[in-house]
Amino acid sequence: MEINTHKAEILLSAVSKAQYPQDDMPEIALAGRSNVGKSSFINTLLGRKNLARTSSKPGKTQQLNFYNIDDKLRFVDVPGYGYAKVSKTERAKWGKMIEEYLTSRENLRAVVSLVDMRHDPSADDVQMYEFLKYYEIPVIIVATKADKIPRGKWNKHEAAIKRKLDFEKSDRFIVFSSETRHGYDAAWEAILDYL
Ligand SMILES: Nc1nc2c(ncn2[C@@H]2O[C@H](COP(=O)(O)OP(=O)(O)OP(=O)(O)O)[C@@H](O)[C@H]2O)c(=O)[nH]1
Ligand SMILES: [Mg+2]
DSSP: OOOOTTOEEEEEEESSGGGSOOSOOOEEEEEEBTTSSHHHHHHHHTTOSSSSOOOSSTTOOOSEEEEEETTTEEEEEOOOBOOTTSOHHHHHHHHHHHHHHHHHOTTEEEEEEEEETTSOOOHHHHHHHHHHHHTTOOEEEEEEOGGGSOGGGHHHHHHHHHHHHTOOTTSEEEEOOTTTOTTHHHHHHHHHHTO
């Protein structure tokens, strides 16, 4: 499939099913801890500086943001989990919103699940991976912020993440950096494979 990655725009933001776009365009969702780099990943893949809002303040993305890419696919930026300063009520609302999208959205082709390459996956990261496995949603693990680790240590970090996740060999694992754009081609290739 030929995609003009520069032809991208935010389509809409949604908090519930009734607000999702009503068509059958394939969607790729981005999930991960708050501040892990989901919005940066989207911007990098689209060659844009700030289409998806990024912030050093975690918890910035509060809704499901749908991005239309060349009328061929959509990215869905999902609010990050594990942000401590959110109330219990907020967290429950968040959980319901994500669950509703992930378990019922027919357009969904795969989830790009981002983890911070510098650290072992958190309990939330592991839970997300298990959740996706349980619902048989194809998953692409993207280990981001690779620029913050010396190359000589990449293999060690990758192995540690895979071990902690109980990573399935048939899934894709991509080492990524929004700073250096390392992993750009591999990420697009993995995404297009699921469309
Ligand atoms: N060095 C480095 N910094 C990154 C990378 N990706 C993201 N960041 C930085 O990490 C911070 C958070 O990035 P975002 O893309 O806003 O993270 P997010 O996952 O969308 O966060 P929420 O919307 O709060 O869930 C920003 O300061 C980014 O510049 C990366 O690959 N390398
Ligand atoms: Mg974000």
